[in-house]
Amino acid sequence: MNKKRKMFIRMIVASLVRRRSRMIVALLAIIVGATILSGLGLIYFDVPRQMSSQFRSYGANIIIAPESDGDVSYEKLQKSITYFPSNELEGYTPYRYENSKIHNMPVTLAGTDLGSVLKTSPYWHIDGELPAKNGEALIGAKLAESLGISKGESVSTVNTFEITGEMESIDIPDYEKYTDPETGETHCDHTLDLTISGILETGGSEEEYIYISLEDVEYLTLSKRGYDIVEVSVASIKDKLSEYTEKISKDIDGIKAKLVKRVTASESSVLSKLQALVFIVTAVVLVLTMICVATTMAAVIAERRREIGLRKALGAFNSSIVGQFMGEGLLLGAVGGILGSVLGFLFAQYVSQHVFSSPITFRPLLIPITIVASVIVTGTACLMPIKSAVEVDPALVLKGE
Amino acid sequence: MENLLELKNISKIYGGLKALDNVSLNVRKGEWLAIMGPSGSGKSTMMNIVGCLDKPSTGEVFFDGKDVSKESGKKLTELHRDKIGLVFQQFHLINYLNAVENVMVAQYYHSMPDEQEALEALERVGLKDRAKHLPSQLSGGEQQRVCIARAIINSPQLILADEPTGNLDEANENIVLDIFRRLHKEGTTLVVVTHDPEVGEVAQRIVRLEHGKIVSDRENEHFTD
Numbered sequence: 001m002n003k004k005r006k007m008f009i010r011m012i013v014a015s016l017v018r019r020r021s022r023m024i025v026a027l028l029a030i031i032v033g034a035t036i037l038s039g040l041g042l043i044y045f046d047v048p049r050q051m052s053s054q055f056r057s058y059g060a061n062i063i064i065a066p067e068s069d070g071d072v073s074y075e076k077l078q079k080s081i082t083y084f085p086s087n088e089l090e091g092y093t094p095y096r097y098e099n100s101k102i103h104n105m106p107v108t109l110a111g112t113d114l115g116s117v118l119k120t121s122p123y124w125h126i127d128g129e130l131p132a133k134n135g136e137a138l139i140g141a142k143l144a145e146s147l148g149i150s151k152g153e154s155v156s157t158v159n160t161f162e163i164t165g166e167m168e169s170i171d172i173p174d175y176e177k178y179t180d181p182e183t184g185e186t187h188c189d190h191t192l193d194l195t196i197s198g199i200l201e202t203g204g205s206e207e208e209y210i211y212i213s214l215e216d217v218e219y220l221t222l223s224k225r226g227y228d229i230v231e232v233s234v235a236s237i238k239d240k241l242s243e244y245t246e247k248i249s250k251d252i253d254g255i256k257a258k259l260v261k262r263v264t265a266s267e268s269s270v271l272s273k274l275q276a277l278v279f280i281v282t283a284v285v286l287v288l289t290m291i292c293v294a295t296t297m298a299a300v301i302a303e304r305r306r307e308i309g310l311r312k313a314l315g316a317f318n319s320s321i322v323g324q325f326m327g328e329g330l331l332l333g334a335v336g337g338i339l340g341s342v343l344g345f346l347f348a349q350y351v352s353q354h355v356f357s358s359p360i361t362f363r364p365l366l367i368p369i370t371i372v373a374s375v376i377v378t379g380t381a382c383l384m385p386i387k388s389a390v391e392v393d394p395a396l397v398l399k400g401e
Numbered sequence: 402m403e404n405l406l407e408l409k410n411i412s413k414i415y416g417g418l419k420a421l422d423n424v425s426l427n428v429r430k431g432e433w434l435a436i437m438g439p440s441g442s443g444k445s446t447m448m449n450i451v452g453c454l455d456k457p458s459t460g461e462v463f464f465d466g467k468d469v470s471k472e473s474g475k476k477l478t479e480l481h482r483d484k485i486g487l488v489f490q491q492f493h494l495i496n497y498l499n500a501v502e503n504v505m506v507a508q509y510y511h512s513m514p515d516e517q518e519a520l521e522a523l524e525r526v527g528l529k530d531r532a533k534h535l536p537s538q539l540s541g542g543e544q545q546r547v548c549i550a551r552a553i554i555n556s557p558q559l560i561l562a563d564e565p566t567g568n569l570d571e572a573n574e575n576i577v578l579d580i581f582r583r584l585h586k587e588g589t590t591l592v593v594v595t596h597d598p599e600v601g602e603v604a605q606r607i608v609r610l611e612h613g614k615i616v617s618d619r620e621n622e623h624f625t626d
């Protein structure tokens with residue numbers, strides 16, 4: 001290294017190291033700024049990933065439904081499921097709705113896969129247990145209230161069929177035929193006894209249904225058919241999701257897959273608001289850092305007027321004076337940036353663990369970005385104070401006033 | 402002998418106060434000049450003007466035949482850097498640099514820092530073993546000697562020293578005077594401001610200032626080369 005550059009570095013390092021107390025304030029400001037910048041930067045870039053897994057656990061984001069009348073057959077459902085990469089597919093839940101009666105009041109039964117329902121509706125709050133076997137039911141809180149049913153009770157659902165020629169051949173034990181005296185039609189009441197294992201509270205329309213297994217629905221209705229709706233939870237970004245739904249709707253006749261607006265739309269709006277917030281906070285902190293560095297630098301230069309005058313008297317050009325202080329400022333900025341990017345990672349990690357309960361993804365590019373940004377912020381902050389350093393008159397200063 | 406410095410009708414006025422009042426003075430090349438006078442007589446003011454650190458209110462200053470009183474900025478800086486070594490009344494050292502680094506700063510602005518050379522300069526003022534001390538760890542006299550080492554490091558044509566022995570005991574004063582003698586022999590022009598008759602009386606020529614005016618200007622008959 002050139003001797004002159006070596007001396008330059010020796011001087012600025014000496015100034016920072018041997019005049020610690022002053023510079024420590026500026027350094028702290030830069031470290032805080034750089035920490036916020038790199039920490040929030042990491043969060044900024046990680047939020048989309050974090051949020052999509054948050055929203056994923058918030059429930060289904062795709063529904064598959066029959067195109068017009070009819071239903072989604074088991075085969076079509078299996079086929080459409082293959083369109084989702086297995087690492088993205090969180091789960092799916094089919095629903096089959098049927099009308100029935102409990103205590104002679106009309107109710108809607110929802111037959112579903114009670115083993116997978118929480119994957120697509122994780123927000124369900126159940127007072128009691130999910131039905132563990134056939135013959136158990138989960139009842140919506142509103143319905144339970146209007147029927148006066150409580151947890152642990154046994155109820156009977158009754159379906160009344162008109163016996164047509166075809167059905168007469170079916171022989172099921174608890175199948176009581178009777179003839180309506182007015183119309184002369186033959187009916188039968190088919191009863192399914194259910195134990196209420198839990199009450200479902202969601203605050204939404206789910207509270208108006210009674211949930212039982214698909215087998216129980218088939219048993220009660222004496223019919224096997226497809227599903228009225230299938231909820232699917234897929235962990236992916238919005239563009240990919242729409243790609244999947246378009247393909248499924250196009251490739252498979254009679255069914256239609258669509259995005260659930262509620263979740264995906266709010267997901268991106270919350271996301272952009274959060275990112276804007278992060279951006280603003282970072283900008284404000286950087287401005288504050290700049291103000292703090294500028295103030296400190298102005299104080300430092302006022303304190304060192306004699307030194308500046310002396311350097312001038314020894315033959316320093318203005319450019320050398322600027323170089324000296326800029327060198328100190330930029331070195332400080334670089335050191336602050338390095339420390340800040342490390343602390344920022346720890347900070348982001350802490351926030352991520354506590355807010356999203358998952359580790360942050362480390363982005364190496366943020367280290368040089370943070371360092372360059374703190375060097376630029378520090379350099380800008382030093383401009384004004386250094387201008388006053390150049391104006392120092394050596395004569396006045398050296399006479400010792 | 403050619404004049405290195407020519408002051409022509411220099412006045413320096415601070416508000417109503419004439420710190421220098423129509424002073425004219427020629428300093429020949431290689432001359433050793435002492436400026437004496439009571440406190441407040443304008444010695445430092447004159448030195449600042451001669452050293453081109455300050456401008457006279459009226460009058461002209463010629464350095465090596467060139468009018469420098471109207472020069473500004475870069476040209477004056479170059480003059481400081483290349484031709485003049487300054488020793489100030491208050492010892493001005495950079496407080497976060499150690500003794501040898503303070504000397505090297507002068508080299509840094511002049512040409513090339515060279516630690517070995519800087520150490521040799523410190524050795525000449527008897528401070529080699531204090532090279533790594535910070536100014537706060539040096540006595541007043543030691544600090545002053547660092548300033549002298551710094552002033553002579555680039556072998557300037559002109560050395561301007563304002564009370565260079567103000568804080569020194571006799572032994573150290575003699576070290577400094579020996580350095581001056583040697584510089585004088587090497588042909589350096591010396592302008593030394595001093596209160597101390599002992600320091601004044603070893604110079605070649607003695608100028609007395611009072612109330613901003615030269616009241617006497619004499620060759621020193623006791624001067625021994």
Ligand SMILES: Nc1ncnc2c1ncn2[C@@H]1O[C@H](COP(=O)(O)OP(=O)(O)OP(=O)(O)O)[C@@H](O)[C@H]1O
Nearest residue numbers: 399415418420439440441442443444445446447490
């Ligand atoms: N910047 C200034 N503003 C106003 N008056 C000044 C200024 N600098 C010097 N003076 C005045 O000019 C006069 C000469 O000052 P100068 O510093 O030259 O004295 P000096 O001969 O060096 O004294 P000393 O021996 O005490 O150092 C003094 O009366 C001083 O008060």
Ligand SMILES: [Mg+2]
Nearest residue numbers: 444445446490
């Ligand atoms: Mg003085």
